[in-house]
Amino acid sequence: MTPEDTPVTPWFRTGRLHFAVGIEDTFVPQEDVGRRRLDEYELTQHYHQWRDDLSRAKDAGADMIRWGIPWYLLEPEPGRFDFEWTDRVVEHLDRLGLRCMVDLMHYGTPLWLDNQFLNHRYPEAVAAYAAAVAERYADSLDIWTPLNEPVVNAVYCGEQGTWPPYLRGDDGFVKILTRLARGMVLTQRRITEVQPSATFVHVDAGFRWTGAWPPGEREHLQERRFLGLDLVLGRVHEAHPMRAYLTAHGVTDAELDWFTAHAVTPDVIGVNYYPAFTTAERDPTTGTVHPAEAGTTGLADLLHRYAERYEQPLFL
Template sequence: MSAQHWMNDGSLHFGVGIEDTFVPQERIGQRRLDEYELTQHYEHWREDLALAAESGAEFLRWGIPWFLVEPRPGEFDWRWLDQVVAYTQEIGLRVVVDLMHYGTPLWLENEFLNASYPERIASYARAVAERYKGVWNDFTPLNEPVINAIYCGETATWPPYLSGQDGFVKLMIALTRGMVRTQQEILGVNPDARIVSVDAGFRWEGDETPVPLDILLERRFLSLDLTMGRVDDAHPLHDYLVEHGVTDADFAWFRANAVTPDVVGVNYYPGFTTVEYVDGATVPVEAGTTGLRELLTLYSERYQLPLAVTETSRGGSVESRVEWLGESIAEVDALRAEGMPVVGYTWFPFFTLVDWLWRNDLSTPDDWFVHMGLVDLHRGADRILERRKTEAFSRFQEVTTTRS
């Protein structure tokens, strides 16, 4: 692991992120989900990256569509990615590369459960890190492993469509094995590479939960605990994991191959990171800066590593976004003043996204637009999605300018 990450210079570094969920698998009643396609980022990527630089962002969380870059096993099509990399270098925009944002290539049978998945994703990561060494040096091995395990393993929402706690554990073990092997392979070809882990924060209110609360409270840390080799007989989830098929050999493998990120990233949304279960349904609960402070404190105390807010924003009016921008940065500043090593703040998404539920119906993407960004998308009569800077963009720019 690199001894010094660029974020660890004592400053609070500001970034933005482009929503990059890719679930290319289709089946009856479920369409391919590719946020770059739905938001026309493939056509407007230069404009989007230039806007990110114009906002004053020092870094950009940006994902590679693995299913397009490696269309067949071991065969890579670098043509588009080469252009993106060159342009980010030209405009001086540092990229924290999302190597995996939910979806596997179509050729990988059974997706994350494929026996070769950990080695397949590690091979892809190695190829990326080796090709762009010195330009792209910051990597997230896999975005939000717990969300990934929930959608793919617990609720049967995305492929491979497993369900229940057994499915959750199976997916989590596969994902974290891939994360370990990815970090090992990246550092094998670029020892100066830096790893930024990213997982979703979770908070619960009320007495009703579909899974025992003590398990939920620990499950949010499971990906880091596994990859860092922290799970042993004394771990709070040891018996839960054994019950669902994890063996002593599995635990031993993680301990023998333990890896540590340079920065622990926490994703937090004030309007829906906290939930309450009412009559079996999930109801989002507004938690404001209280939830942000609580989650960052939990991760800081548990891992004693530099932290970054790797996603935060608020849906709704531009005014509400401007308000949250000010409140959340003020809370991060307060935590830093108290000695917490929060080194990064990321507004995510940078522009309008299409709700993932679009995948399940026949509506247009416009019907599922979620305006949470600094830039809003508006479709013109020519069907082109215009990028319109909002007041939130200007306020973000003011913050980054005054702190540079």
């Protein structure tokens, strides 16, 4: 067997502990009455300090970094890409020897995509953008997160009306989540076409609930937190506990069958945990819900749940 034929152990199965840091990268560029756009790279001055930011990550001892691409700036018009800034960042990552986990989608769509995630072109558009990035940086970037926190994205954009397209309720949640999941599937498939050696880290934020809840509500939320990943993995079969919920809010059997037929599997499950935010506690007297500090107990509980459900390596 020649050296070229020797199997290469994937980075996530070497037995090493990987230490990564990240740059917060929420991009919601749309503006509305009383609402301003949100670009965390502007707020943290990363567009100006990027070279020092990345160098400090290396100096801190990190061997990996989670870093996102501002899609709305990279593709200012459909099919027209401006790689100038990203080229410089990727070149510096190479120079530092920092392996990058690329966060392709972090909440916001480009301005030209009317109605954002509801636009019929969204799943294909996000996949085309991802493939263009993967093809350009095939020699430097090979770890991809198709979309950050699908369920949280669906809550903010579809259930609570916080971000575009400002939908509310269960109907809005389901509409957004299914569009996001379809985009995630197509993104992983398109990247694999142009970069067969790519690996995928699907990042979720799994919430927890404590206190006294009305009958069935806590159980519903506990299952719903996994729904984004379950759709992408093609797990929402006839016996799935959330299938009736999806169909009751407009998802057809044909749409769910599409996910089963086109399922993709990530190599790693990323779990975002916020000690004072991930756990929600309900006051039995008032019915109000507020964040509760859960510390390492909440962390251990969440990681065990993801490990048992998906049986994949975890990245915290």
